[in-house]
Amino acid sequence: MTEIQLSNIDKHFGPVHVIREINLTVKDREFVVLLGPSGCGKTTTLRAIAGLEDIDSGDILIDGKPVQNVHASERDVAFVFQNYALYPHLTVYENMAFPLRAVRQSREEIDRTVQSVATSLGITGLLKRRPSALSGGDMQRVAIGRSLVRRPKAILLDEPIGSLDAKLRETMRVELKRLHIENGSTSIYVTHDQVEAMSLADRIVVMHEGLLQQVGTPDEVYRYPANMFVAQFVGSPVMNLADAAISEGADGVSVGLGGVNFAFPAALSGELTKAGAQQRKLKLGVRPEGVLLSHEPREGYVAVTSGIIEPLGSHDIVDLKVGDIVLRSRTKSGFVAGPGDQVWARIDPAQAHFFDTTSGISLGIRL
Numbered sequence: 025m026t027e028i029q030l031s032n033i034d035k036h037f038g039p040v041h042v043i044r045e046i047n048l049t050v051k052d053r054e055f056v057v058l059l060g061p062s063g064c065g066k067t068t069t070l071r072a073i074a075g076l077e078d079i080d081s082g083d084i085l086i087d088g089k090p091v092q093n094v095h096a097s098e099r100d101v102a103f104v105f106q107n108y109a110l111y112p113h114l115t116v117y118e119n120m121a122f123p124l125r126a127v128r129q130s131r132e133e134i135d136r137t138v139q140s141v142a143t144s145l146g147i148t149g150l151l152k153r154r155p156s157a158l159s160g161g162d163m164q165r166v167a168i169g170r171s172l173v174r175r176p177k178a179i180l181l182d183e184p185i186g187s188l189d190a191k192l193r194e195t196m197r198v199e200l201k202r203l204h205i206e207n208g209s210t211s212i213y214v215t216h217d218q219v220e221a222m223s224l225a226d227r228i229v230v231m232h233e234g235l236l237q238q239v240g241t242p243d244e245v246y247r248y249p250a251n252m253f254v255a256q257f258v259g260s261p262v263m264n265l266a267d268a269a270i271s272e273g274a275d276g277v278s279v280g281l282g283g284v285n286f287a288f289p290a291a292l293s294g295e296l297t298k299a300g301a302q303q304r305k306l307k308l309g310v311r312p313e314g315v316l317l318s319h320e321p322r323e324g325y326v327a328v329t330s331g332i333i334e335p336l337g338s339h340d341i342v343d344l345k346v347g348d349i350v351l352r353s354r355t356k357s358g359f360v361a362g363p364g365d366q367v368w369a370r371i372d373p374a375q376a377h378f379f380d381t382t383s384g385i386s387l388g389i390r391l
């Protein structure tokens with residue numbers, strides 16, 4: 025049973041406010057991913073949990089016990105670095121045995137543990153090699169293996185597969201997921217790669233400029249982003265965002281984007297009133313899969329012209345000229361023949377998000 029709690033943690037590096045009053049509870053056996061752009065404070069947060077960095081204020085609790093005054097080596101959490109940090113002069117076996125020798129385990133115990141962890145990582149064939157004879161993926165497996173041998177209370181991973189090539193990252197992602205399912209250790213994982221976060225996390229913690237933006241399951245973060253930052257940081261291609269001009273007439277509600285009016289259900293009126301947003305400046309957000317296309321005019325669809333088409337094999341991403349803005353739509357491959365074609369587009373109201381332009385916060389409207 026391992027729970028990690030961050031209570032109001034705050035940290036500056038000189039004048040830079042790196043972590044701002046962060047509150048977070050990572051539950052036992054949970055896999056939490058800290059996600060955000062470079063410099064948002066993810067690594068500092070992780071290092072603070074490990075005891076590799078002091079905090080200015082707040083509390084870090086492991087299983088309910090404050091650990092500020094507990095040395096890193098006594099916190100019983102393992103840290104996996106992006107650059108592996110293996111000892112170059114030791115074999116893989118010795119690298120993995122190192123943490124166990126440090127706590128004076130018997131030769132038999134060490135051997136049993138190293139062999140068992142090596143088997144679960146598929147690296148038994150590498151035990152006699154030195155790090156210089158390993159590929160990047162193998163080195164990362166060994167680094168993870170070395171962190172697992174001690175059966176730590178929690179594992180903290182700092183962009184552990186960030187330096188691998190795209191193909192290998194995909195393989196390692198699946199391996200990490202399998203390992204977590206098998207071991208179930210409480211894990212905190214740092215990355216700026218939203219695909220990695222979506223695929224690995226039980227919950228994603230999105231950070232920006234030292235502040236928590238949203239904490240939720242991958243599905244929640246993707247489908248119900250709390251603000252425009254999260255909306256555009258998670259998801260690829262990014263969510264369309266455009267100034268929205270709401271008009272209410274006898275024939276219903278419409279949302280003007282780039283000067284073109286899209287029909288919306290009458291319920292939008294009531295929802296905007298409930299959110300107190302009638303007089304505010306709003307932006308509409310819609311992911312490319314929420315911009316629906318038709319070859320013919322249909323009710324609720326407006327005529328638009330296609331621009332650049334990105335064929336991606338399983339689907340296409342089509343730029344649409346909508347008045348004076350561009351919206352991107354995800355369509356079946358070949359649905360739009362070429363740039364300059366006329367098609368008809370509609371915004372799926374169920375996939376539309378409304379944000380306050382000034383604060384960036386989602387109004388939480390679900391149609």
Ligand SMILES: Nc1ncnc2c1ncn2[C@@H]1O[C@H](COP(=O)(O)OP(=O)(O)OP(=O)(O)O)[C@@H](O)[C@H]1O
Binds near residue numbers: 067069
């Ligand atoms: N030892 C340090 N001294 C001074 N400033 C630091 C130090 N470590 C980090 N910073 C600064 O703190 C901020 C947050 O850094 P941090 O490494 O936590 O961000 P990050 O989100 O993990 O980014 P990255 O993905 O690039 O590692 C950055 O502005 C960084 O330059």
